[in-house]
Amino acid sequence: MKALICDAPGRLSIADRPEPARAPGEVLVRIRHVGVCGTDFHIFAGKHPYLEYPRVMGHELSGTVEEAPEGSNLRPGDPVYIVPYLSCGECQACRLGLSNACRNIRVLGVHCDGGMTELLSVPAENVVPTGDIPLADAAMIEFLAIGAHGVKRGDITARDRVLVTGAGPIGMSAIIFAKARGADVTVMDTRADRLAYARDALRADAEVFADADSGAKVAELTGGDGFDVVIDATGAAAPIERGFGYLAHGARYVLLSVVRQDITFSDPEFHKREATLLASRNAQPDDFAEVVRQIQAGNVPTRGLNTHRGALGDGPALFQDWARPEAGVIKAILDV
Incomplete structure (x- = not known):
């Protein structure tokens, strides 16, 4: 063969x-x-x-x-x-x-x-x-299940404002399943074409071009509060670290990305928010089943x-x- x-x-x-x-x-x-x-x-x-x-x-x-x-x-x-x-x-x-x-x-x-x-x-x-x-x-079910698992880990609901950083395939899958739960979803990336696709095809509610002004844009979008859930799908340490600054008080931070380097963050800032940091690894059988349901429902x-x-x-x-x-x-x- x-x-x-x-x-x-x-x-x-x-x-x-x-x-x-x-x-x-x-x-x-x-x-x-x-x-x-x-x-x-x-x-x-x-x-x-x-x-x-x-x-x-x-x-x-x-x-x-x-x-x-x-x-x-x-x-x-x-x-x-x-x-x-x-x-x-x-x-x-x-x-x-x-x-x-x-x-x-x-x-x-x-x-x-x-x-x-x-x-x-x-x-x-x-x-x-x-x-x-x-x-x-x-x-395509497997890569979509990665995003579905991350959304499940973040316990995302229709009450949440969600930021997905990184609009590659995994980030796109997170957008799809966060939207399927009724969340308001903003996407951040350095590629204008990916942001446009997330907006036009995946129904992202807002977009942020990732640059030196990203923090100010996040503050403007959220009235200074930050996001209830941030999902990182960038695959790079520097944007993962910046993502801690986008968290609202009581927020959840889900790392779909895995990087070889150590990542650091300000403990006082993280602590005063009583934020939650979550790793998301691979996917589980119920995540695969969720992908199948959403494909059948026409949401993918x-x-x-x-x-x-x-x-x-x-x-x-x-x-x-x-x-x-x-x-x-x-x-x-x-x-x-």
Whole structure:
């Protein structure tokens, strides 16, 4: 079978690999579509801290069942999406139902080979029927679930004024699910095109161009109060640190981003606000289910989010093109 392999930073190839043998309790899935994530671009650029090369990337996956275990509710040909977090089921986090924070987690395409290939065998509990959602749309469920999880972590309601910093795909997903809860949502970014898309396609209520005057703009928008919830999706330490200054008293700060550096903040300012700082890692099964519900309800502009498509076999050239900011990629999908 064909697979797209990142042999080393900056070097991709298409190679023939043996078809996987389905292990007991696993489902063999014929991959149909793979969403290309920021993680994949970081792997391609050599910037991912938890990876060994060579690696088959890909964790935003949809496909059809090829083989399923006896007694499974899945049948050959069934359309499915894959939850790419392989948890151990035994650590303290798993015992608490926090499989997304498993101490021994393996993420497809990062800690082990992923789905930029024709066939993949994964545990049956990680394979979920798509229902009536088209398979190309189903390849976007995972990245959307990241935003849904962050919104859930922030306990966002219709009473909240929310600021999402960073209008990349993850930030966009946070906007979508905060709006689905009825919140008033402002988006902040350094790219005017992303701000325009968030306003026009995602129904963001206000926008702030991120520059030296951002703090003053936040104060103007909120009457000096700050935001009830701030969600960071910038992926950079400096804007995360600035985000502490946008918090209202009693606010929640949700970090969808993870960075390698330490982040610092003023304890007196944070303390006097009695603010809450929340990490948001991966997603949980109910977040995936929420994405499916919102897609079915027509609240996710899947066609607009999927800006670029191409064939798996063209992956080496496409990655070079899609990695350029001027390519304007929101979500690219490889068709297998």
